[in-house]
Amino acid sequence: MNCVLEGKAVKAFGKAIHALSRIGEELWLDPMGRGLALRSVNSARSAYACFLFSPLFFQHYSLDSVSEQDSETIRCQLLIKSILPLFRCLTSIERNVERCQISISSPNGRVMVQFFCRHGITKTHNLCFLESEALQAAFASHLCPNVLKAPARLLGDIVMHFPVSQEEITLSMSPLRVSLRNYNEGGNDHVRIMYTEMSLHPDEFDYFQIGVESDVTFCLKELRGLLSFAESHCLPVSVHFGAAGKPVSFSVEDMVLEAIVVLATLIDSESKGLSQPAEALAVTPSRCAEAAVLPVGECNRSQTQDVPAVMEMIASSQGSPMIHTPALMLLLPQADGLSAADEACATTSPASSTICSLLFRAVSSQQADGGCAARLPVLACCSDGEEED
Amino acid sequence: MPLSTQSQADDEQYVLVASLDNARNLSNILKAITFKDHAIFNATPNGLKVTVEDSKCLQANAFIQAEIFQEFTIKEDSVGFQVNLTVLLDCLNIFGGSTAPGVSTALRMCYKGYGHPLTLFLEEGGVVTVCKINTQEPEEPVDFDFCSTNVTNKVILQSESLKEAFSELDMTSEVLQITMSPSQPYFRLSTFGNSGNAHYDYPKDSDMMELFRCTKTQTNRYKMSLLKPSTKALALSCKVSVRTDSRGFLSLQYLVRNDDGQICFVEYFCCPDEDVEEE
Numbered sequence: 163m164n165c166v167l168e169g170k171a172v173k174a175f176g177k178a179i180h181a182l183s184r185i186g187e188e189l190w191l192d193p194m195g196r197g198l199a200l201r202s203v204n205s206a207r208s209a210y211a212c213f214l215f216s217p218l219f220f221q222h223y224s225l226d227s228v229s230e231q232d233s234e235t236i237r238c239q240l241l242i243k244s245i246l247p248l249f250r251c252l253t254s255i256e257r258n259v260e261r262c263q264i265s266i267s268s269p270n271g272r273v274m275v276q277f278f279c280r281h282g283i284t285k286t287h288n289l290c291f292l293e294s295e296a297l298q299a300a301f302a303s304h305l306c307p308n309v310l311k312a313p314a315r316l317l318g319d320i321v322m323h324f325p326v327s328q329e330e331i332t333l334s335m336s337p338l339r340v341s342l343r344n345y346n347e348g349g350n351d352h353v354r355i356m357y358t359e360m361s362l363h364p365d366e367f368d369y370f371q372i373g374v375e376s377d378v379t380f381c382l383k384e385l386r387g388l389l390s391f392a393e394s395h396c397l398p399v400s401v402h403f404g405a406a407g408k409p410v411s412f413s414v415e416d417m418v419l420e421a422i423v424v425l426a427t428l429i430d431s432e433s434k435g436l437s438q439p440a441e442a443l444a445v446t447p448s449r450c451a452e453a454a455v456l457p458v459g460e461c462n463r464s465q466t467q468d469v470p471a472v473m474e475m476i477a478s479s480q481g482s483p484m485i486h487t488p489a490l491m492l493l494l495p496q497a498d499g500l501s502a503a504d505e506a507c508a509t510t511s512p513a514s515s516t517i518c519s520l521l522f523r524a525v526s527s528q529q530a531d532g533g534c535a536a537r538l539p540v541l542a543c544c545s546d547g548e549e550e551d
Numbered sequence: 552m553p554l555s556t557q558s559q560a561d562d563e564q565y566v567l568v569a570s571l572d573n574a575r576n577l578s579n580i581l582k583a584i585t586f587k588d589h590a591i592f593n594a595t596p597n598g599l600k601v602t603v604e605d606s607k608c609l610q611a612n613a614f615i616q617a618e619i620f621q622e623f624t625i626k627e628d629s630v631g632f633q634v635n636l637t638v639l640l641d642c643l644n645i646f647g648g649s650t651a652p653g654v655s656t657a658l659r660m661c662y663k664g665y666g667h668p669l670t671l672f673l674e675e676g677g678v679v680t681v682c683k684i685n686t687q688e689p690e691e692p693v694d695f696d697f698c699s700t701n702v703t704n705k706v707i708l709q710s711e712s713l714k715e716a717f718s719e720l721d722m723t724s725e726v727l728q729i730t731m732s733p734s735q736p737y738f739r740l741s742t743f744g745n746s747g748n749a750h751y752d753y754p755k756d757s758d759m760m761e762l763f764r765c766t767k768t769q770t771n772r773y774k775m776s777l778l779k780p781s782t783k784a785l786a787l788s789c790k791v792s793v794r795t796d797s798r799g800f801l802s803l804q805y806l807v808r809n810d811d812g813q814i815c816f817v818e819y820f821c822c823p824d825e826d827v828e829e830e
Contacts, residue, residue, distance in 0.1 A: 244746030247719065254715060272747060281712060282757035289747040 163193035163236065164265040166222040172262045172277075176249030177394055178213040178421065181387030183242045185211045185423070190296040191238045191266065191273065193225055197419075202242065203297050208426035209384040210299040219418035221261070236268045238291035248275055248287055258283075268293070299424045303411050306402035307373020308335050312366075314396045317412075318389045320360050321382060330428070332379040333403070333410070337372055339363060345379045345428075368398055376405045380425040388412055388423045403427070567594050567630045567662040570622035574658035574673065576809040577615060578643040581636065583787050583807070583817050584611040586780035590636040591689045592669075594662075595629050602692045603636065608822040609777040610693055611784070619813050622659075630662060632686040634669055642682040646675040662686075695820045701796040704731035704769055706738050707762035708753065710788045710805070716740055716751045717782050720775070724748075726824055727775050731795060732768035738793075742775075761790065771799040772824045781805075784817040799823035 167175055182189055182202040186209070192199040197216040203209070217223040249255065261278040272288040279285060320342055324331060330345040343359035364370040392399050392414045403410035407429035413422040571577055584590070584603045591602040598616035617623040646656050659672040668683040720727065724742035731738055738753040738760070755763040781803055785791060788805035795801055803819040 241746060247721075250719075258715070281759045282754045283712060283759070284750075284752040284754075285716075286750040286752070287747065288749070 163191075163198070164222075164224050164226065165193075165198060165220045165263070167219070167262045167264070168221045169260065170256075171219055171221075172259050173252050173256050174219075174395065174419070175215070175262070176252050176255055177391050178215075178419075179242070179246055179249050180252075181391045181421070181423075182211055182213065183246050184387035185209050185384050187242055189240045189242045189245060190294065191240065191291075192296040193237070193266065195225065198223070199296070201296055201298070203299075204384065209381060209423070210297070210425075211384075211388065211421070211423040212298070213419065213421045215419045216417075236266045236293060237296050238266055238273060239294035239296075240273065240289055240291045244289050245273075245275070248277075266291075299409075301409050301411055301424045303402040303413070306404050306408075306411075307371075308376065308401075308403050309369060309371040310335075310340065310367050310401040311369035312399050312401065313368060314392055314398055316362075316366060317399050317401075318393045320362075321386065321389060323358055323360060324382060328382055330379050331382045332377050333401075334375075334377040335372055335403075336375045337364075340367070340370075369400075374405055376403070378403050378406050378408075378410050378427040380410055380427045384425060385412060385423055388414070388421060391421060564663050565624075565661045566626045566664045567660075568622060568624045569594070569599065569620045569658075569660045571619075571658045571660075572621050573655040573810055574643045575655065576619060576811065576813070577658065578640055579787065579809065580613045580615060580807055580815050580817065581640055581643075583784035583805070584613050584780075585636055585640060585783075586611070588635050588637050589633055589687075590639070591631065591633050591692055593629060593631045593689070594625055596625055598623070601636075604693060605777060605780075607693050608774070609780075610695060610820045611780070612692075612818045614816045614818070616815070619809070619815065630664070631689040632662065632665075632669065633689045634684050634686050638684055639669075639671075642671050642673065642680075642684065645673055645680050645682070646678070695800055695802075695822075697794075697796055697800055697802050697820060701798075702794045702802075703767055703797055704765040705762065705792060705794045706731065706753075706760060706765070707790060707792045708738075709759045709761065710785055710791050712753065712757075712759035713791060714785055717785055721746070721749055722775065724775055726772040727778050728770060728772045729793070729795070729801065730768070730770040731765050731793070733765045734768070737763070737765070762792075769795055769799065771795060771801065773801055773821050774824050777821055778819075781819045784819065788817070 178200060179189070182200055186202040186204040188202060190199075190201040192201060197214050197219070199212055199214045201210070201212045203211075255277075258279045259277050260280065263274070263276045263278070265274050267274065270288070271290060271293075273291050275287045275289065277285040321331075324344055328344050332343050332345045334341045334343070339361045341359055341361040344355075344357060346355050346357075389399065389412075395414070395416065397414040397416055400413045401410065402413075406427055409424050409426050411422055411424045413420065415421070581590075581601060584601065587603050587605055589603070591604075593600045593602070596617065598614060598619070601613045601615075602610060604610045643656070643658065654675065656673055656675045661670045661672070663670075666686075668685050671680075671682040671684070673680045673682065720740075721742040721744035723744035723746070726743065728741040728743070729739070730736060730741065736750070736752045737755045740751040742749050753760060755765075784803075784805045784807070787807045789808060790806040792804040793801070794804075800823065801819075801821040803821075805817040805819075807815045807817055809815060
C-alpha cells in the first residue's frame with residue numbers, strides 16, 4: 163500500500179489517530195479497495211473505532227506495493243504509542259508539513275511514514291508492525307430503533323460540561339426529550355457526587371427517530387476523540403442505539419471519510435424490556451476501561467472453562483434468541499486469538515463481561531468485497547456466520 | 552545604585568570584578584549548560600568562560616565576553632575557580648527571577664583569589680543581597696583537541712529547524728546518529744528506538760542551511776543521554792554550527808542573543824559512541 167496525503171489532509175489524519183488513541187493501544191492499518199481503514203479496539207472489547215479514508219481523501223492512493231516482492235496487501239497492527247508521537251503536535255504539522263507519504267512494505271516489516279516539510283526538510287519514520295487480521299465490530303446500525311443526528315458542535319458542547327474524570331454517562335431518549343447525565347455506581351457517595359444533567363428538545367437535532375424509550379450508559383472517555391474530530395471538521399454526528407445493553411454507535415461522514423465509534427452499554431436489570439437469566443449476571447456496574455478494578459467473579463476463571471458462561475451472557479445481553487451457541491463459540495476464540503489481552507478480559511468480573519457485548523469478527527479480503535461489508539456495520543446475527551475467521 | 556557605594560579599598564582586594572545591570576544576561580546562558588552541579592570558571596581579560604563536563608565524554612562551555620559586562624576588571628592574566636553551578640544560579644535568581652518589564656536584578660560578582668569565596672552582590676528595587684559561595688580548586692577541563700584544521704564537515708543551520716527535530720527525537724533510542732556528506736542525504740539525524748527508526752534530513756540547499764561545507768561522508772553515533780542537555784542551548788540560540796573532525800568528535804556551537812541583543816556563545820563537545828561499530 164502506498165498513499166500520499168497533502169496539507170490539511172495530514173492534519174485530519176493526525177486527528178483521527180488522536181481519536182483512536184483514546185480507544186485502545188493498538189492500531190490496525192487496513193488498506194482496502196474502498197480506502198484505508200484505521201481501527202482500534204480497547205482491551206475489554208467494549209469500545210471500537212474505525213476511520214475509513216476513501217481514495218479521494220489522498221492525493222495518491224494505491225494498493226500496489228512499493229516493491230515488487232509483495233503480492234498481496236498487508237494488514238498491519240501497530241502500537242499506537244509508536245505512531246502517535248509522529249502526529250502529536252497538530253499545529254506544527256499544519257505549519258510545517260507539505261506532504262506525507264505512507265507506505266507498507268512487508269519484506270522489511272516496516273510502515274514508512276515520510277513527512278516532506280518546509281525548507282526542504284524530510285522526516286522519515288520506519289515503524290515496526292505485526293501482520294495481523296483486522297477486527298471489525300459487528301453492529302447493525304440500520305436495525306437500531308433510535309437514531310439521532312446532532313449538528314457538529316452540539317454533542318461536543320454538551321460533554322464539555324462533564325468533568326474530564328467522568329467515566330460513564332447515560333443517554334436517555336423519550337419522545338419529548340433527549341438527556342445526558344453522568345452515571346455513578348454505588349449508592350454510598352450520594353453526598354459527594356455532583357450530578358449533571360442536560361436535556362435537549364428533539365428540535366435541536368437534525369434528525370430524531372425514537373423507536374423505544376431507553377437509557378443507555380456508556381463510557382465517555384472513549385467518545386471524546388471522535389467528538390473532537392467531528393467538531394474540527396464541522397461534521398454532524400449520528401447516534402444509533404436501542405435498549406440498554408445493546409451497543410451505541412456514533413458516526414460521522416463526509417465525501418472522503420467515514421468514522422464510527424461503537425461502544426458497549428451497561429445492562430440495566432431494572433429496565434422493562436429486557437429479560438435476564440438470573441444467575442449469570444451479577445449486574446455490577448463496571449468501568450469500561452480495561453483495568454479490572456472489580457473483584458473477579460466465580461464464573462470467570464479461565465478462558466476455556468468459561469466459554470459457555472460467557473456465551474450465555476452475551477446471548478442475554480443481546481436479547482437475541484437468534485444467536486445460537488455454536489456460532490459464538492466460533493467467534494470467541496477467533497477474537498481472542500488476536501491478542502493476549504483477551505485472556506485478561508475474560509478473567510475480569512462478570513459485569514465487565516456483560517459489557518463485552520460487541521461481537522467481533524475478523525475482516526477478510528472476501529468479506530471486503532461482499533455486499534454486507536459495503537457498509538461498516540454487519541448484522542449481529544452471526545448465526546449465518548459459520549464463516550471464515 | 553547601592554552597589555556602587557562600596558569603598559575603593561574593597562575593590563583593590565579583588566582580582567576579578569564583573570558587573571551586570573541585568574543578571575539574566577549571565578543566568579540565562581548558564582542555564583544552557585547546567586547538566587552537572589559543578590562548573591569551572593576561567594576569567595581572562597577577554598571575558599568569562601564557564602565549563603561543565605560529564606564523564607570526560609561531554610563538555611559544554613559558555614563564553615561571555617568582557618564587552619557584555621558593564622564592568623569587567625581583572626588583575627591577572629587568568630583567574631580560575633570551581634563553584635557549584637546550581638547554587639550560583641539559585642543566587643542569581645534570588646529575587647524570584649520574574650520577568651516584569653523594567654525590573655531586573657543587578658549583579659556585581661567579585662573574587663579575591665585562591666582560597667576565597669565568590670562574592671555576589673545582587674540588587675533589585677533597592678534591596679541588596681550578598682551571597683558568598685565557596686570555591687574549589689578548578690579541575691583542568693578535558694582538552695578535546697578539536698581544532699579547525701581537523702574539521703572534515705561543517706554546517707551552520709538556523710536553530711528553528713533543529714529545535715523541532717530535537718524536541719521530537721525518539722528518546723527510546725540510545726544513540727543519535729549524525730550523517731554528514733557532500734552527497735545525499737547531506738545532513739541527517741537518525742534515531743533507532745523501540746518502535747523503529749527515524750531520519751531527519753536537511754538538504755544542502757535548504758533555506759535553513761546557512762553554510763554547508765562537507766568534504767567527506769561521515770556517520771557517527773553519540774549517546775543520546777550526552778546530547779540531550781544541549782537542547783537547552785539550542786532553545787536559546789538562533790544559529791547552530793555542527794562540526795565533526797576526522798576522529799568523529801562532534802562540536803556544536805550555539806549563537807545566543809541575550810536580553811539586550813548582545814551575542815554570546817555556547818559550545819558542546821561530544822565523543823563518538825565507540826561501543827557500536829558500524830554495521
